[in-house]
Amino acid sequence: MTWKTLEYSGWGRVLTARGDVARPERASALAKLVSSSPAPAIGMRRSYGDAGLNDGGKAIDMTRMDRVLEFDAETGVLHVEAGAQIGELLRIFAPKGWLPPVMPGTGFATVGGAIAMDVHGKNHHGLGSFGCHVVDLTLMTAKGPKLASPKKNATLFKATVGGLGQTGPIVSARVQMLKAKGDVMVVTERRIGGWDEFLKYLDASDATYTVGWIDATAKDEHLGRGILEEAETGGGLVAAAKRGKRIPMDAPGFTLSPSVVRTFNAAYWRRVPARGRTVVKPIDDFFFPLDKVHDWNRLYGKSGFHQFQCVVPINAAGDLREMLASIANSGLASPLAVLKRMGPGRAGYMSFPMEGYTLAVDFPNRDQAEVLIKELEAQTVKSGGRVYLAKDGLSGPERIRDMYPEHKQWLKVVQSTDPDQKYATDLIRRLKLREPT
Amino acid sequence: MSQTWIILGGTSTIARTFARMASERGEGVILAGRDMDDLTATAADCAARGAPIAESIKFDARDAKTFSPIIERAAELEGEISVAVFVGSMPPQDEIDDDPSLIAGTVTDSFTGPAEFLTTIAPELEKRASGTIVGVGSVAGDRGRLGNYVYGASKAGFHAYLSGLRNRLGRSGVHVVTVKPGTVDTAMTWGLDKLPFLAPPEKVSKDIFKAVDRKRDVIYTPIIWWPVMTIIRMIPERIFKKMQI
Numbered sequence: 235m236t237w238k239t240l241e242y243s244g245w246g247r248v249l250t251a252r253g254d255v256a257r258p259e260r261a262s263a264l265a266k267l268v269s270s271s272p273a274p275a276i277g278m279r280r281s282y283g284d285a286g287l288n289d290g291g292k293a294i295d296m297t298r299m300d301r302v303l304e305f306d307a308e309t310g311v312l313h314v315e316a317g318a319q320i321g322e323l324l325r326i327f328a329p330k331g332w333l334p335p336v337m338p339g340t341g342f343a344t345v346g347g348a349i350a351m352d353v354h355g356k357n358h359h360g361l362g363s364f365g366c367h368v369v370d371l372t373l374m375t376a377k378g379p380k381l382a383s384p385k386k387n388a389t390l391f392k393a394t395v396g397g398l399g400q401t402g403p404i405v406s407a408r409v410q411m412l413k414a415k416g417d418v419m420v421v422t423e424r425r426i427g428g429w430d431e432f433l434k435y436l437d438a439s440d441a442t443y444t445v446g447w448i449d450a451t452a453k454d455e456h457l458g459r460g461i462l463e464e465a466e467t468g469g470g471l472v473a474a475a476k477r478g479k480r481i482p483m484d485a486p487g488f489t490l491s492p493s494v495v496r497t498f499n500a501a502y503w504r505r506v507p508a509r510g511r512t513v514v515k516p517i518d519d520f521f522f523p524l525d526k527v528h529d530w531n532r533l534y535g536k537s538g539f540h541q542f543q544c545v546v547p548i549n550a551a552g553d554l555r556e557m558l559a560s561i562a563n564s565g566l567a568s569p570l571a572v573l574k575r576m577g578p579g580r581a582g583y584m585s586f587p588m589e590g591y592t593l594a595v596d597f598p599n600r601d602q603a604e605v606l607i608k609e610l611e612a613q614t615v616k617s618g619g620r621v622y623l624a625k626d627g628l629s630g631p632e633r634i635r636d637m638y639p640e641h642k643q644w645l646k647v648v649q650s651t652d653p654d655q656k657y658a659t660d661l662i663r664r665l666k667l668r669e670p671t
Numbered sequence: 672m673s674q675t676w677i678i679l680g681g682t683s684t685i686a687r688t689f690a691r692m693a694s695e696r697g698e699g700v701i702l703a704g705r706d707m708d709d710l711t712a713t714a715a716d717c718a719a720r721g722a723p724i725a726e727s728i729k730f731d732a733r734d735a736k737t738f739s740p741i742i743e744r745a746a747e748l749e750g751e752i753s754v755a756v757f758v759g760s761m762p763p764q765d766e767i768d769d770d771p772s773l774i775a776g777t778v779t780d781s782f783t784g785p786a787e788f789l790t791t792i793a794p795e796l797e798k799r800a801s802g803t804i805v806g807v808g809s810v811a812g813d814r815g816r817l818g819n820y821v822y823g824a825s826k827a828g829f830h831a832y833l834s835g836l837r838n839r840l841g842r843s844g845v846h847v848v849t850v851k852p853g854t855v856d857t858a859m860t861w862g863l864d865k866l867p868f869l870a871p872p873e874k875v876s877k878d879i880f881k882a883v884d885r886k887r888d889v890i891y892t893p894i895i896w897w898p899v900m901t902i903i904r905m906i907p908e909r910i911f912k913k914m915q916i
């Protein structure tokens with residue numbers, strides 16, 4: 235059968251949807267769906283909020299269209315179906331000396347999701363977002379496949395990359411893979427004592443991959459302490475990471491209570507010796523540390539969690555420090571918090587990245603967390619920054635246009651390709667993104 | 672020795688995962704089926720994953736004329752050749768009740784078409800005195816039940832055929848594995864409600880390779896279906912006929 239009625243949710247499990255989902259396995263099946271009952275494409279639903287949800291409507295699950303269509307070992311250009319997972323591409327191609335050019339923190343994200351969110355990775359400061367490496371992409375339209383690239387149908391390309399699926403299902407893409415020295419990571423970990431030191435190191439880092447874990451519960455003189463990781467690919471032999479542990483059930487509410495988190499974070503920080511250290515890690519362990527435990531989102535219990543992620547321009551670093559201070563003082567954060575410097579690279583009208591600093595913090599879903607996240611968001615706008623729609627589940631329509639100044643250009647393309655809003659999702663409706671200003 | 676799999680029903684969800692695993696084991700794949708575009712895409716995927724041979728070729732269980740080009744291609748291959756059959760069709764039982772002419776097609780897809788192909792290619796495997804034939808049947812072939820007994824009957828026929836073929840080919844060193852999957856999360860079952868123990872297709876393919884390597888004769892996959900079907904087979908017919916399962 236074509237449709238299956240499903241109850242499904244985003245990664246944060248706070249927002250859910252119910253509706254009919256199709257899961258085509260081949261291009262001809264997708265073409266049929268698009269001409270008979272167009273519906274938003276969804277990937278692995280690793281977006282935290284409602285970007286991949288269409289409550290009461292239909293959706294097209296792309297995850298079974300996941301084949302490598304062509305790989306040119308000379309140039310490193312990979313033609314791949316949109317449902318392929320980034321981690322799987324890493325597994326296949328790293329031993330051949332090629333990496334996906336940009337990898338988000340989970341290997342389960344699909345190529346389609348990576349394009350539609352124009353995702354960034356630990357190399358954003360140097361190499362930009364995923365969309366910067368897309369040579370071309372193919373959309374399925376009612377009239378058949380349609381190619382878009384930075385040169386051909388360039389506005390359609392810019393509306394599709396970071397475009398939240400609103401130009402229709404991406405069937406496949408050509409991606410310029412990145413040459414790697416080998417398939418292990420040489421990682422230098424450094425303990426960072428506080429905020430100013432963190433920024434200093436982030437600014438000075440010339441490593442290919444740089445990311446900071448931040449203790450979002452540390453206050454006062456410890457505010458902004460964390461661990462800086464800088465890494466390069468290298469040759470060598472290390473055992474592959476053990477994967478596939480599962481969280482068998484929803485954890486009870488106290489698992490991530492403030493005192494547990496504080497204790498955990500302090501220990502986690504001390505894990506790295508004061509003088510720092512260099513370690514060699516399996517490649518997927520470095521890029522996708524959380525994927526080792528499947529369904530780790532269940533640790534947050536039944537009520538789920540939110541992630542707040544914003545980026546602010548370089549000159550607003552002081553504001554970001556204040557935001558971190560209010561997070562630390564609230565005691566609401568979970569151990570998962572990341573600070574990173576972003577470069578300017580972005581490839582779509584609605585892409586998240588901008589040159590500056592990005593902070594991402596998880597919060598178990600509690601009322602106070604909602605209030606705090608809304609305050610943080612207001613501050614983000616004031617600072618000239620933006621929140622990441624792949625993570626957002628709480629924002630409203632008022633502020634989004636200020637954060638995404640190219641929304642108008644995007645809307646124009648999207649309205650002409652999908653005038654009846656067949657591809658609208660819950661996120662699009664919540665933020666009224668398809669409505670003219 | 673190099674190994675090449677001829678995969679009938681190469682577009683099937685389970686076959687796709689099987690072809691991938693074969694490729695990652697360094698084995699060749701010849702994908703046979705009706706949707707050439709899709710088979711070509713899978714062949715490319717297999718090549719990227721390490722298959723030394725990755726080709727697609729036309730196969731229609733209802734058109735025996737398509738068989739001989741495949742068998743000719745097989746004869747050209749060096750090393751060991753093996754065959755895996757994933758072909759099958761399961762029209763809803765109520766559609767069959769309304770249109771009994773659907774029975775012939777169902778039986779051809781799930782049993783007689785593949786059987787004719789296997790019987791034709793068998794001498795090539797016998798000649799090489801090696802190789803494996805994997806026939807995918809179904810737990811539905813263990814007992815005829817209300818919901819899909821025509822499909823079940825075709826699979827039962829296929830099981831008996833495979834058992835005889837094993838008896839014949841075992842004498843020349845060719846092994847036959849009968850695979851009885853329970854419910855698998857594939858295009859065939861997407862949207863059907865209340866499927867117990869629904870398994871991912873990768874699990875089934877993994878179990879198939881285990882059975883191939885260990886030369887098992889008949890397997891249930893996932894293994895939970897072995898006790899389940901053992902019990903179901905033991906239910907006396909006079910009780911079974913009143914049951915809704």
Ligand SMILES: Cc1cc2nc3c(=O)[nH]c(=O)nc-3n(C[C@H](O)[C@H](O)[C@H](O)COP(=O)(O)OP(=O)(O)OC[C@H]3O[C@@H](n4cnc5c(N)ncnc54)[C@H](O)[C@@H]3O)c2cc1C
Pocket residue numbers: 245274275276277278279280281282285286296316317337338339340342343344345346347348350351352353354355356398399400402403404405524624625659
């Ligand atoms: C642990 C974790 C770490 C993460 N780390 C990062 C990170 O470091 N950087 C970062 O940028 N993001 C990160 N993310 C977010 C994640 O990368 C994005 O949400 C990504 O879009 C998820 O891909 P998906 O396949 O699950 O897409 P989904 O969440 O299913 O969908 C996301 C959007 O893409 C659209 N879409 C999906 N497939 C298609 C298609 N084939 N055609 C058209 N539209 C499509 C959907 O309509 C939706 O709008 C992280 C998420 C998790 C859970």
Ligand SMILES: NC(=O)c1ccc[n+]([C@@H]2O[C@H](COP(=O)([O-])OP(=O)(O)OC[C@H]3O[C@@H](n4cnc5c(N)ncnc54)[C@H](OP(=O)(O)O)[C@@H]3O)[C@@H](O)[C@H]2O)c1
Pocket residue numbers: 680681682683684685686704705706730731732733756757758759760780781807808809810851852853854855856857858859860
């Ligand atoms: N899914 C389950 O729960 C389940 C359980 C037990 C057993 N099985 C068996 O597993 C096998 C694989 O099925 P699947 O679940 O992967 O479903 P599927 O994707 O629907 O596969 C069925 C395959 O049979 C092919 N086929 C049907 N009629 C054909 C014909 N006349 N000529 C050539 N090919 C034909 C189809 O080809 P086209 O693409 O050209 O249509 C397709 O490749 C089948 O034998 C099925 O009976 C499945």
